[in-house]
Amino acid sequence: MSNEQFQFLNLRHLPVRSTRTQTAWLLNCNDHDIPVLVRQRLITPLGNPKRNSKQFFETQAILKAAEDRKWLSKMTDAISDAWRIRNSDDEESDGIENTKLAA
Numbered sequence: 180m181s182n183e184q185f186q187f188l189n190l191r192h193l194p195v196r197s198t199r200t201q202t203a204w205l206l207n208c209n210d211h212d213i214p215v216l217v218r219q220r221l222i223t224p225l226g227n228p229k230r231n232s233k234q235f236f237e238t239q240a241i242l243k244a245a246e247d248r249k250w251l252s253k254m255t256d257a258i259s260d261a262w263r264i265r266n267s268d269d270e271e272s273d274g275i276e277n278t279k280l281a282a
Contacts, residue, residue, distance in 0.1 A: 202236045205245065221244075
């Protein structure tokens with residue numbers, strides 16, 4: 180845990196909106212998992228941010244969702260599925276390259 184993460188999680192009062200990184204800290208996941216959760220509509224950014232702009236999330240909504248065991252299970256499954264798919268795509272492309280090299 181980084182010093183910055185430790186300080187954020189130990190704030191007396193959390194900010195009303197959190198960044199992508201802070202949201203990941205609250206959910207105990209990685210920063211790169213947040214877009215997966217947004218795509219699966221498990222969390223929604225505030226406002227209508229452009230795809231490449233900085234996104235903010237409602238801290239209380241994130242904390243409330245994290246108290247729900249079913250939601251946590253959906254979150255975990257969404258992240259696992261995304262990485263399973265990504266890793267299988269990487270393996271398939273490696274297999275194609277390997278067969279080309281063998282020929």
